[in-house]
Amino acid sequence: MAHNLFPVVPDTGTLKAARLATEITGNPGRWVRLDCQHLRHVQQPVEAGQELECPTCPPSVGGALPSHRVLGRGPERRRRAWLDAGPQAPGKAGAFAAEAVTYAGPISLVDDAGRMASELVASALRHTDAPVELTVDAGGDMVRIEVRDDDWTAPGTGKVVSFELREARSGN
Numbered sequence: 001m002a003h004n005l006f007p008v009v010p011d012t013g014t015l016k017a018a019r020l021a022t023e024i025t026g027n028p029g030r031w032v033r034l035d036c037q038h039l040r041h042v043q044q045p046v047e048a049g050q051e052l053e054c055p056t057c058p059p060s061v062g063g064a065l066p067s068h069r070v071l072g073r074g075p076e077r078r079r080r081a082w083l084d085a086g087p088q089a090p091g092k093a094g095a096f097a098a099e100a101v102t103y104a105g106p107i108s109l110v111d112d113a114g115r116m117a118s119e120l121v122a123s124a125l126r127h128t129d130a131p132v133e134l135t136v137d138a139g140g141d142m143v144r145i146e147v148r149d150d151d152w153t154a155p156g157t158g159k160v161v162s163f164e165l166r167e168a169r170s171g172n
């Protein structure tokens with residue numbers, strides 16, 4: 001099926017291919033989960049149950065990629081995590097945000113979202129020892145990152161810092 005659709009760039013389902021395809025075609029595509037539990041990127045519409053090659057599974061002896069079925073549920077648009085205060089928190093925040101944006105898009109903001117989440121959490125942890133709540137709202141052409149530090153020993157004194165990233169659409 002889908003023989004009528006020719007991707008403009010090789011659609012190998014990897015993060016690198018997804019970025020290249022987005023740059024060239026302006027089509028962000030989307031991520032789907034396969035029944036081997038790996039994510040792969042698609043530029044063309046696919047339906048649940050359809051078989052796609054998985055770029056993450058080990059190839060067969062002959063070098064062919066194994067096919068797996070597309071699972072039905074789409075990614076959550078909003079994800080939330082609690083991070084314990086500590087030196088690893090900014091790094092965890094960055095990884096969490098990058099993964100959330102990898103699932104929900106836009107793919108061009110994965111790196112910026114990770115960096116921003118990491119910075120916001122690092123800055124929140126300069127004035128609290130309490131865990132911070134990180135919310136990543138991603139989808140469409142934007143990502144919103146919110147960091148809340150609510151010190152339960154002094155309720156109501158917590159601060160919320162948020163930042164929005166929007167996909168750049170250059171006109172040239």
Ligand SMILES: [Zn+2]
Binds near residue numbers: 034036068
């Ligand atoms: Zn796989």
